[in-house]
Amino acid sequence: METSRPRALAALSALVLAAALPAAAQTVFHDAAGSLGVDYRRTPSPAREAALEALRQLPAFTMQHMAATPLKPGGAPGVALVDVDVDGDLDVYVTNGPGADNPLYLNLLAETGAFALQRTVSGAEATAQDSSGVCFGDVDNDGDPDLYVLGTEEPNRFFVNRGNGTFDDRTAASGLGGGALGSSSCSLGDVDNDGLLDVVVANTWSDWTNMEPIFLVPFARSQHNQLFLNRGGNVFEEVAAEAGLHDQRGFSPAGLDGSPTITWAIALVDLDLDGDVDLVTADDQGAIPEAALGGMDRGLIHVFENDGAGRFTDVTDAAGTGLPGGWMGLSFGDLDADGSLDLFATNVGAYLQPKMGMPVHVPELNSRWFFGTPGGAFVDSRSGGLEATPFGWGTSMADFDNDGDTDVVFFGGLDAGVWVDASNPGVLLVNDGAGNLAYEPDGFLTDYRRHIVHGSAAGDLDRDGFVDVVTVSAFDAPPPAPVVSYGLSYGSPFDAEAALLPTFAPNAAGEMVFTGLRYAEGSVQVQLNAAGGPGSVAVRTVGSAGLLARGAVNRDGIGAVVGFDPRPGRRVMRPVVGGASYASQDDLEGVFGLGGARRGTVEVLWPGGVRNRLYGVEAGERIVFPEIPCSYDVPWPIEDYQRCLRRSLDGLEAAGVLSAAEAARFRRGAVSAYFSVPGR
Numbered sequence: 001m002e003t004s005r006p007r008a009l010a011a012l013s014a015l016v017l018a019a020a021l022p023a024a025a026q027t028v029f030h031d032a033a034g035s036l037g038v039d040y041r042r043t044p045s046p047a048r049e050a051a052l053e054a055l056r057q058l059p060a061f062t063m064q065h066m067a068a069t070p071l072k073p074g075g076a077p078g079v080a081l082v083d084v085d086v087d088g089d090l091d092v093y094v095t096n097g098p099g100a101d102n103p104l105y106l107n108l109l110a111e112t113g114a115f116a117l118q119r120t121v122s123g124a125e126a127t128a129q130d131s132s133g134v135c136f137g138d139v140d141n142d143g144d145p146d147l148y149v150l151g152t153e154e155p156n157r158f159f160v161n162r163g164n165g166t167f168d169d170r171t172a173a174s175g176l177g178g179g180a181l182g183s184s185s186c187s188l189g190d191v192d193n194d195g196l197l198d199v200v201v202a203n204t205w206s207d208w209t210n211m212e213p214i215f216l217v218p219f220a221r222s223q224h225n226q227l228f229l230n231r232g233g234n235v236f237e238e239v240a241a242e243a244g245l246h247d248q249r250g251f252s253p254a255g256l257d258g259s260p261t262i263t264w265a266i267a268l269v270d271l272d273l274d275g276d277v278d279l280v281t282a283d284d285q286g287a288i289p290e291a292a293l294g295g296m297d298r299g300l301i302h303v304f305e306n307d308g309a310g311r312f313t314d315v316t317d318a319a320g321t322g323l324p325g326g327w328m329g330l331s332f333g334d335l336d337a338d339g340s341l342d343l344f345a346t347n348v349g350a351y352l353q354p355k356m357g358m359p360v361h362v363p364e365l366n367s368r369w370f371f372g373t374p375g376g377a378f379v380d381s382r383s384g385g386l387e388a389t390p391f392g393w394g395t396s397m398a399d400f401d402n403d404g405d406t407d408v409v410f411f412g413g414l415d416a417g418v419w420v421d422a423s424n425p426g427v428l429l430v431n432d433g434a435g436n437l438a439y440e441p442d443g444f445l446t447d448y449r450r451h452i453v454h455g456s457a458a459g460d461l462d463r464d465g466f467v468d469v470v471t472v473s474a475f476d477a478p479p480p481a482p483v484v485s486y487g488l489s490y491g492s493p494f495d496a497e498a499a500l501l502p503t504f505a506p507n508a509a510g511e512m513v514f515t516g517l518r519y520a521e522g523s524v525q526v527q528l529n530a531a532g533g534p535g536s537v538a539v540r541t542v543g544s545a546g547l548l549a550r551g552a553v554n555r556d557g558i559g560a561v562v563g564f565d566p567r568p569g570r571r572v573m574r575p576v577v578g579g580a581s582y583a584s585q586d587d588l589e590g591v592f593g594l595g596g597a598r599r600g601t602v603e604v605l606w607p608g609g610v611r612n613r614l615y616g617v618e619a620g621e622r623i624v625f626p627e628i629p630c631s632y633d634v635p636w637p638i639e640d641y642q643r644c645l646r647r648s649l650d651g652l653e654a655a656g657v658l659s660a661a662e663a664a665r666f667r668r669g670a671v672s673a674y675f676s677v678p679g680r
Contacts, residue, residue, distance in 0.1 A: 078583030189268025346392025394456030404595030459587025
């Protein structure tokens with residue numbers, strides 16, 4: 001049973017927010033996992049749990065034992081919101097530990113008319129695997145999503161959809177096993193624009209039974225990230241070195257270029273809006289002091305620019321993201337609606353390391369957002385007015401209150417050996433429309449300090465037009481486990497809630513000894529969005545590779561950037577990303593709030609640079625938006641443009657992607673878009 005959140009702070013913050021936000025912006029999430037019968041329990045990782053138990057039995061635990069503490073003994077779970085059976089609603093896939101199934105919960109909304117989740121046999125259980133991250137996409141362009149599941153210090157698994165939401169394990173034939181690496185997160189995207197989805201994998205270090213790479217050896221055991229190029233027929237080739245991914249730059253002091261680091265999150269996303277996916281990684285500084293404090297800068301947000309053919313160049317310095325931090329998760333959108341993509345990155349937070357007496361600059365530990373600029377660089381928000389933030393792993397951007405701008409959620413906690421960081425109460429950051437994010441303390445009724453969350457993903461599970469959130473914890477700390485305040489004061493709204501769980505506590509001699517506190521297995525929280533107010537529209541992209549002669553985009557449209565204008569001059573954007581957050585993936589469909597508007601305009605920038613537009617999308621519509629390989633902004637005669645439209649839309653109608661009425665609607669929108677270009 002959940003405990004209530006601190007009410008005094010919540011009441012004060014709610015009064016402040018009420019003065020700044022419209023009434024429709026109030027968003028409250030409630031956990032429906034219990035009522036839905038979601039029975040997930042995270043199985044610990046045996047070797048790491050045994051290493052932790054050995055530390056519990058020591059006569060005294062000292063700071064010298066920190067490096068011997070295992071990483072994530074409860075596991076490193078992720079979650080994917082994916083329509084595996086292609087029935088129009090979202091299913092939930094969660095990774096688990098060895099000896100336990102990775103469960104797939106089928107959504108029965110399409111079958112029964114009522115939202116319900118039901119555990120099913122999928123063929124993608126990966127029972128023997130110590131699973132970590134997961135990502136998905138239509139790898140073979142056959143109309144259904146395939147799953148890629150990472151292993152912790154063991155090969156990854158590739159599951160091909162049979163077309164009915166069950167899967168075959170094609171790992172051996174695919175070349176996607178990847179070796180026995182410390183893999184954390186993955187992302188799919190078409191790096192060379194050949195119409196086929198490729199895969200990138202974030203790696204960390206060898207042997208998670210200790211955290212020496214966090215404390216003592218910055219690079220010696222770290223592992224390079226991987227890029228698997230899709231050669232067709234579900235066969236892949238690892239090409240990270242040739243593609244430039246090993247040539248990481250931006251480190252300080254000089255001389256560290258090309259070093260492998262600790263990467264927790266990775267994403268393929270068209271950051272510079274040039275029609276190809278770039279690469280972003282979130283890397284961990286760990287407990288190594290930053291260069292300004294006499295150490296080194298190894299934990300950076302790396303940005304790799306794609307040349308359009310799958311060759312990447314590290315432009316971290318020019319991008320302005322080469323800032324040291326314990327970067328953990330990534331999400332993307334246009335927070336200030338200025339036409340450039342922004343990014344949000346979770347961080348280790350301002351409470352854990354200062355409490356341990358480590359030399360740190362607190363602002364560098366904060367989760368925060370970076371505003372994109374037309375030139376491709378980013379401007380650090382410095383966390384706005386939040387002053388200090390809690391620990392973060394998983395994160396998503398979406399318009400959670402449907403007021404026409406993009407909000408942020410993030411979650412996280414960490415077993416740090418001497419205690420568990422439980423500083424994150426479940427964070428909803430509400431946008432004021434100008435890119436200023438404010439903490440909504442009543443956003444989650446769940447006390448997330450008792451759920452040490454790793455993976456999180458967002459999507460509209462119950463199809464009510466509001467985006468929901470699913471989280472998965474590595475372990476839980478239900479009552480009577482004590483939640484102890486950090487007692488640190490930064491003038492932050494998180495100060496009163498930031499807490500720890502005392503695994504060890506001082507005895508009469510001042511030595512740290514095991515408290516006897518053992519935690520419960522991790523769980524899944526299905527957070528349904530109970531916001532009221534404005535409506536929304538939903539957009540699902542469909543690439544036409546294999547459907548049309550000129551079709552160039554993978555079937556899911558991963559890599560596209562969808563823009564929505566609920567009001568003229570007020571466009572928000574959402575990239576279609578095949579895995580980001582931490583170890584997790586959001587729904588590919590975008591839900592866009594209307595605010596006070598009744599309709600809006602949708603524009604899609606496809607991989608390769610084609611632009612399509614559709615006008616007059618009404619509240620409540622769920623649009624299937626196909627790639628029409630006829631860009632309205634190309635300087636070509638209207639006759640050629642209309643000929644391209646006719647052939648493409650007839651082909652999409654014949655393929656069953658569009659009805660005759662939908663094809664006619666897209667034709668009208670395309671012609672209007674053509675004449676919207678100045679000078680025509």
